[in-house]
Amino acid sequence: MTDSGRNDIADLFIIGGGINGCGIARDAAGRGLSVVLAEQSDLAQATSSASTKLFHGGLRYLEYFEFRLVREALEERETLLVAMPHISWPMRFVLPYRADMRFEGDTPTGRLLSGIMPWMKGRRPAWLIRFGLFLYDSLGGRRILPPTRSLDLTQDEAGKPLKPDFKRAFEYSDCWVEDSRLVALNARHAVELGARVMTRTRVSSARREGDVWRIETDGPLGMRSFRARALVNAAGPWVEDVIRSVLSINTREGIRLVRGSHIVTRRLYDHDRAYFFQGTDGRIIFAIPYEQDFTLIGTTDQDHQTVGEPPRCTEQERDYLCAFASRYFARPVTPDDVVWSYSGVRPLYNDGAKSATAATRDYVLSLDENGAPLLSVFGGKITTYRRLAEAALAKLAPAFPRARGAWTAGAPLPGGDFPHDGVMQLNDMLRREYPFLDARWAARLVRAYGTDALKIMGEARSAADLGCDFGATLTEAELRWLMAHEFARRADDVVWRRSKLGLRLSKEQIEAVDAFMADQAGTGAVSPAAE
Numbered sequence: 457m458t459d460s461g462r463n464d465i466a467d468l469f470i471i472g473g474g475i476n477g478c479g480i481a482r483d484a485a486g487r488g489l490s491v492v493l494a495e496q497s498d499l500a501q502a503t504s505s506a507s508t509k510l511f512h513g514g515l516r517y518l519e520y521f522e523f524r525l526v527r528e529a530l531e532e533r534e535t536l537l538v539a540m541p542h543i544s545w546p547m548r549f550v551l552p553y554r555a556d557m558r559f560e561g562d563t564p565t566g567r568l569l570s571g572i573m574p575w576m577k578g579r580r581p582a583w584l585i586r587f588g589l590f591l592y593d594s595l596g597g598r599r600i601l602p603p604t605r606s607l608d609l610t611q612d613e614a615g616k617p618l619k620p621d622f623k624r625a626f627e628y629s630d631c632w633v634e635d636s637r638l639v640a641l642n643a644r645h646a647v648e649l650g651a652r653v654m655t656r657t658r659v660s661s662a663r664r665e666g667d668v669w670r671i672e673t674d675g676p677l678g679m680r681s682f683r684a685r686a687l688v689n690a691a692g693p694w695v696e697d698v699i700r701s702v703l704s705i706n707t708r709e710g711i712r713l714v715r716g717s718h719i720v721t722r723r724l725y726d727h728d729r730a731y732f733f734q735g736t737d738g739r740i741i742f743a744i745p746y747e748q749d750f751t752l753i754g755t756t757d758q759d760h761q762t763v764g765e766p767p768r769c770t771e772q773e774r775d776y777l778c779a780f781a782s783r784y785f786a787r788p789v790t791p792d793d794v795v796w797s798y799s800g801v802r803p804l805y806n807d808g809a810k811s812a813t814a815a816t817r818d819y820v821l822s823l824d825e826n827g828a829p830l831l832s833v834f835g836g837k838i839t840t841y842r843r844l845a846e847a848a849l850a851k852l853a854p855a856f857p858r859a860r861g862a863w864t865a866g867a868p869l870p871g872g873d874f875p876h877d878g879v880m881q882l883n884d885m886l887r888r889e890y891p892f893l894d895a896r897w898a899a900r901l902v903r904a905y906g907t908d909a910l911k912i913m914g915e916a917r918s919a920a921d922l923g924c925d926f927g928a929t930l931t932e933a934e935l936r937w938l939m940a941h942e943f944a945r946r947a948d949d950v951v952w953r954r955s956k957l958g959l960r961l962s963k964e965q966i967e968a969v970d971a972f973m974a975d976q977a978g979t980g981a982v983s984p985a986a987e
């Protein structure tokens with residue numbers, strides 16, 4: 457499309473292959489704009505694979521009166537659920553309640569309550585929680601997700617794994633999403649719509665030249681030069697760094713880096729609902745059924761000093777999460793239960809909030825029009841990525857008067873072209889067509905690829921037709937698909953981002969995956985569709 461050898465000028469050049477960069481690329485390409493995206497590492501390598509993986513309104517943001525953010529996110533849940541019924545699904549959250557629970561004091565709700573009900577001292581009456589959940593149920597409209605209900609934990613299965621002094625709870629709806637698959641599928645769709653996506657390609661500098669941007673990249677094909685009419689800085693935690701160091705622009709806008717870590721344990725309980733736990737420090741954590749055999753617990757909120765320091769779950773954070781969950785579960789959660797952990801940095805707009813927990817989760821789109829447009833993305837949630845992309849393109853609209861209008865609401869992501877409640881039928885169909893698949897294998901394929909699972913299976917009549925099985929049902933056929941269509945280049949891309957099979961594969965098995973992928977890339981047997 458546009459490199460130094462040719463004279464083309466792209467409409468949009470996007471820095472960053474996280475959810476925001478890939479969401480904007482997909483939306484823009486579908487409006488008829490020519491788009492180039494560069495990601496310095498793998499897609500979703502940074503924050504977008506390290507989230508709690510919820511499409512949620514953010515119940516706790518109601519405490520901060522963040523009604524705009526909560527409404528937009530709540531409205532969005534069902535739109536997204538319908539567009540990607542394979543990688544997202546409804547989830548029920550159980551919020552155990554005890555009258556002596558302490559909530560964060562320094563929130564607008566806390567301050568209001570200490571004025572009118574000073575005797576509560578950080579506690580929340582049950583009617584107020586119920587009212588919050590009523591708002592949560594009604595603010596964003598709800599057609600698919602069931603409403604809030606009260607639970608008697610002495611009778612309900614959700615009470616079994618908890619300490620016996622938790623006798624009542626509320627249960628409400630949100631949704632789960634496979635975050636890094638969401639990114640890969642947005643990138644893939646963008647490419648199908650004509651975009652060019654380059655992974656492992658760092659933008660090293662960009663300068664305005666007249667009314668276009670000149671962008672220099674460094675990637676597998678060496679240094680290259682591109683020109684574009686507008687530049688989007690969707691570098692997540694690096695957004696401020698890119699403005700200062702890559703674009704050499706002075707800015708007063710800043711980012712607040714807030715690290716969040718999660719731990720994964722062997723499965724702690726037997727039902728399919730998640731828990732929302734309120735802590736003595738006013739914070740909340742989730743405990744969520746994860747990858748069938750595990751429980752995901754998180755998250756923390758720690759100021760993170762510099763983007764140059766890769767985020768890791770510290771021992772202190774691990775112990776904090778274990779102790780927090782142990783205040784609720786009858787059987788204590790100990791560091792010995794932890795089989796994996798991950799950590800990411802929230803790139804929050806610096807609104808001067810005192811604590812990391814209080815910093816706004818809303819997004820800010822900043823447009824610099826001192827010449828060719830530069831749009832920088834600060835903050836944002838996985839849940840609002842599609843709306844953020846629409847807002848970004850609305851901001852850039854004057855530069856592209858011939859671009860088509862918004863189109864992504866109601867458009868399925870690749871593999872998501874089946875009814876939102878049709879996963880079981882798709883499972884059955886896959887197992888009828890390919891009787892050698894067992895229930896677990898078929899379910900994994902449907903949840904990862906939706907209707908594309910049929911394309912991966914192709915003409916196979918037996919498991920052997922899919923080539924070598926690297927373990928945990930990961931076959932050559934699947935690896936070839938991931939390399940050809942989803943930008944996977946190394947074992948890590950596959951076992952920690954396109955899937956979570958890293959939880960099941962041994963070190964030797966992962967090395968065998970890596971060797972196979974290196975060999976395929978080397979022989980050119982799999983053509984990287986995206987580059």
Ligand SMILES: Cc1cc2nc3c(=O)[nH]c(=O)nc-3n(C[C@H](O)[C@H](O)[C@H](O)COP(=O)(O)OP(=O)(O)OC[C@H]3O[C@@H](n4cnc5c(N)ncnc54)[C@H](O)[C@@H]3O)c2cc1C
Pocket residue numbers: 471472473474475476477494495496497498499500501502503504505506507508509510511512657658659660690691692693694698702714715716717755799800801802803833835836837838839840
């Ligand atoms: C612990 C935690 C839990 C969360 N939970 C949720 C949740 O449950 N639900 C929800 O909706 N949201 C959640 N979020 C928020 C959400 O994950 C983030 O807002 C979102 O992933 C940010 O995406 P992004 O594209 O802006 O950034 P990123 O995903 O970080 O992407 C930015 C990309 O830019 C690339 N890049 C940087 N510099 C360059 C350069 N010079 N050249 C090329 N590429 C470059 C980086 O490599 C990176 O991949 C959570 C966040 C955290 C940290």
